[in-house]
Amino acid sequence: MKLIRFGEAGREEPGVILEDGRRIDASGEFLDYDESFFAMGGLDSLAEWVKEGCPDGVEIDPAVRLGPPIARPSKIVCVGQNYLEHALEMGGEIPTEPVLFLKATSAWSGPNDDVLIPRGARKLDYEVELAVIIGKTASYVAEDEAMSHVAGYSVFCDYSERAFQKEHGGQWTKGKSADTFAPMGPALVTREEIADPQELRLWTKVNNEIRQNSWTKDMMFGVRDVVSYISRFMTLLPGDVIITGTPSGVAGGMNPPQYLQAGDHVECGIEQLGELTQRVVASR
Template identity: 45%
Template structure:
C-alpha cells in the first residue's frame, strides 16, 4: 500500500493511493496515519479494504491536491549521519565504526512539496536525499535478525541541513538539522511488503535541474536492520517514529567549491518505488 495524508497544513486527512494514482479517503476507518495504525495489526486491517469502495478525493496528488507529511503525530525523528562511505569522504570525515546518531525536531517535518525556508542568517543551507524508515512495531533491545519485523514501511526524506550551524557552531549537529521545514517526508509511506529489499534502491536529487546526487542504498555503511537494532539499545522505538538513514555523495558541502541553497531555487528528489518530492526554497 501507498498511504498518505492530504489537505491543508494542520488539517491533513488519511488516505491511500489507488492503482490509478488517485487518492482515496480513509477517514471513515482511521483518524490519522499514526501510532497503532502503523503496527502490523493496523496495517493488516487497512490492507483488507477495497480501494474502490473508498471515497475518491478530487484532484491530482502533488499537483492540485496537496500532500502533507505521510506520517502524523511523529514521536521521534532520528537520523543517521555519514552512513555512505563516499559521503563521509566528501565531508572530510572518517567512516564511522558505529552509527552516528542525531535528531531532527518534529517541528521540522513538512509535506513533500511544501516550501523549504532558508533560515535568517543562513549562508550554508544544504540538501540530502535519504531513505526514511517508519517504525510499525515498537520495541527495545531488538535483535538484528528480527529488526525488519518492526518496520511499517519507507518514505523519501530530504534531510535539509545548515552546515555552518551543524559543523562550525559547537559540537552538536542538531541545531543545523532541525530548523522549521528542514524535514520534508513523503509523498507516501510505502508499506514494507512492497519493498522486498530496502538495500537495493536508487536515490537522487537535483537543484534547478542539475543532478547532484545519484546513489543506491546498497552502499550504506549500516543497513536498515542494523540501524533499527542499534537504535533500540539506546531508546525504545515506537509506532510512527521515523529514522532517516543517511545520504549518498553529492551534497552541496562536497562540491568544489561548495554550493549552497538560496531563496528561489527548486529541489527535486526521489527514491525508486517511493515517489518524488519537489520543494521551492524561500526566505524565512
C-alpha cells in the same frame, strides 16, 4: 499499499494511492496515520478496507496538497555519514558504528512544501535519504527480527544549515531542525511492496542538475542494522522515523561549495517510492 495524507498543513486527512494511481480519502474509516494507528494494527485494517474496494471512500482531487504521509512522529532518528563517499567528501572519520543524532519533529513538512531559509543562514544544504517508518515498538531488537518492526519506507530530505551544524559548537541537531527541514513523502510505501530496501536508486536534482546519484546498497549500515542498533539506545515507537544517511554530492562537499539560495528548486527521489519537490524561499 501507499499511504498518503492530504489537505491544509496541520489538518491533514488520511488516504491511499491505489494501483491505478487514484487517490482515495480514507478519513471515513481512519482518524490518522499516527502512533495509535500503527500500534493497534491499523495497517492490516487499512489493507482489508482497500481489498474490499475502499467502501465509502471518495476520490481526492489531484490538485489538493499532500502532507507528510504520517502524522508528526515522536522522534526522527538520523544516521550520519552512512555512505562512505559522503563521509569522505565531508572530511569526517569513517565510522565504525552508526553515528546517531536527532532532528526536531517541529521541522516536519510535506513533500512539496517550500523550504524556508532560517534567519542568519548562509550554508543551506540538501541530503536525500531513505526514511524507515517503524510499525511496532522496538526495544533491544535482534538484527534477524528488525525488519518485522518496519511499517514501510518513504523519501526524506534532511535539509541542513552547515554553519549552524558545524560552526556553533555542540551537536549537529541545531543545524538540522529549522522549520520545514524535514519534508517526507509523497507516500509511505509499505514494507511488502519493497523486495529489498538495499537495492534502491536515490538521487537529488538542484535546478534540474543531478547532484546526488547512488544506491542504498552503498550504506555502510543497512536498514536491518540501524533498526536493531538504535533500539539498543532508545525505544522506537510506532510511527517513529529513521533516516538512514545520504550519499555523496551534497552542496557542502563540492569544490567550491554550492549551497542553496532563494529561488532554487530541489527534487529528491528514490525509485519505487516517488519524489519530493521543494522551492527554496527566504524567511517570512
